[in-house]
Amino acid sequence: MRDLLSAAAGHAAAYLESLPERPVVASRDAPAARAALRDALPDVPTDDRRVLDELVEDAEPGITAMGSPRFFGFVIGGTLPVALAADWMASTWDQNAGLASPTPAAAAIEEVAGAWVIDLLGLPRDASFAFVTGCQMAHATALAAARNRVLADAGWEVERDGLTGAPPVRVIATQERHVTVDRALRLLGLGTACVEPVAADERGAMLPEELERRLAAAGGPAIVCAQAGDVNTGAVDPLDEVCDAAGRAGAWVHVDGAFGLWAAASPRRRGLLRGCERADSWATDAHKWLNVPYDCGIAIIADREAHRRAMAVQASYLQQGEPVREPMDWNPEFSRRARAVPVYAALRSLGRSGVAELVDRLCACAERFAERLAAQPGLEVLAQGLNQVLVRPDGPDDGADRLVARIQRDGTCWTSATTWRGRRCMRISVCSWRTTLADVDRSVDAIVRALDERAVTSGSRRTPRSAAGPAPPGSSDGAGSSP
Ligand SMILES: Cc1ncc(COP(=O)(O)O)c(C=O)c1O
Secondary structure, eight states: OHHHHHHHHHHHHHHHHHTTTSOSSOSSOHHHHHHHSOOSOOSSOOOHHHHHHHHHHHHGGGOOOTTSTTBOSTTOOOOOHHHHHHHHHHHHHTOOTTOTTTOHHHHHHHHHHHHHHHHHTTOOTTOEEEEESSHHHHHHHHHHHHHHHHHHHTTOOHHHHOSTTOOOOEEEEETTOOHHHHHHHHHTTOOSTTEEEEOBOTTSOBOHHHHHHHHHHOOSSEEEEEEBSOTTTOOBOOHHHHHHHHHHHTOEEEEEOTTGGGGGGSTTTGGGGTTGGGSSEEEEESSSTTOOOSOOEEEEESOHHHHHHHHOOOOTTSOOOOSSOOGGGTOSOSSOOOTHHHHHHHHHHHHHHHHHHHHHHHHHHHHHHHHHHHTSTTEEEEEEETTEEEEEESSSTTHHHHHHHHHHHHOSOBOEEEEETTEEEEEEEOOOTTOOHHHHHHHHHHHHHHHHHHHHHHTOOOOOOOSOOOOOSOOOOOTTOOO
């Protein structure tokens, strides 16, 4: 066993050491990766070492280097070495982390890690929390508590009576909400027809006067869904004003802060989230900006009682009732891994200053991207907020997809495409602890090469680029500031 684990550690180290120079793109596409996998179910056992070595051999060409310092797709964090090492221990201990009494240390680590996250994000100290698979399930957890609370206030007990015959719940949500909010509403039996969208400004931040108008239009149980960090532009909703308006209407406020909530951990950027602590619930991820391995999201809820009532379970065969926090009482899962372990390790290793440095550095990298790309003829930077950058190449609408395909093929870096306000764009999300300004510069050069390739293949000529070299990093603090 020791040899096998050493071999796994060797494969892991070799892969991680290759990340700085490895092409980011996978060298096999999905059909090729499928074809390369040994897929006959063996009739007899296979030697463990052979299984491991062949797994690595078969899989690695089909692995995109998402942990690369130049992976900027979607919103995907890397893995801090200490978080990976702690995650190995969580897998090694293989605790079913649902109950405190059979796994006291896992429960204690979760309790401490949850309190640390709440503290760092500046949220109410007595809020409750749950470590779940990702922001999607954090929404489902928090919105279950929200739904049950607003209906309980209207005299309806969802835990006992379900939703059949319940008063309608209004969900008043930014038009730019992430799709996972809608899926949480579907999972919770509220459906998406109950959503009343609220218009947002050109950066994607909710317009508070529009929210006020919506709230005033009708009464009844209501949940407001705002966001801190738009997936395309990084924009943060004006949370203070959102909470003011919702407070006047007696509505619950839920904040999607999958990555953006982490801005609160930086003294320089905390002000962007002014009023955030006044909300009723928050959903965030540790597998994004905190750089712990997949998967780890966190639901945080100010109304502990609503949270607990929505999630708690009891069974005679469980050892419950200790005067301690039982993780199972706050989570939608029953059995689950001890996913707070790498969060604890990451936060201990970084400390407050390390998290702030990580937040500020990745924002500075996004700003550098925006400044350098804005200086490129043929590219328009539409938005830059926090660690996100939204860029559009001049020309036909499919230009962004073609540019992204060329960038991905080149392998220096990896960006992805999106639709923003009806137009196809390229998005850049800087989310890895490994990324430095040098990686940004190298990636900008690759993006420019891909642009030039377009010019060559289409026969058009780009106007020579301005002589302006790389701009100094970190020159603006603002979310959603359009350069
Ligand atoms: C703003 C926002 N909300 C929610 C999510 C979903 O997060 P997860 O994939 O962890 O469920 C994302 C993912 O990028 C996001 O950016």
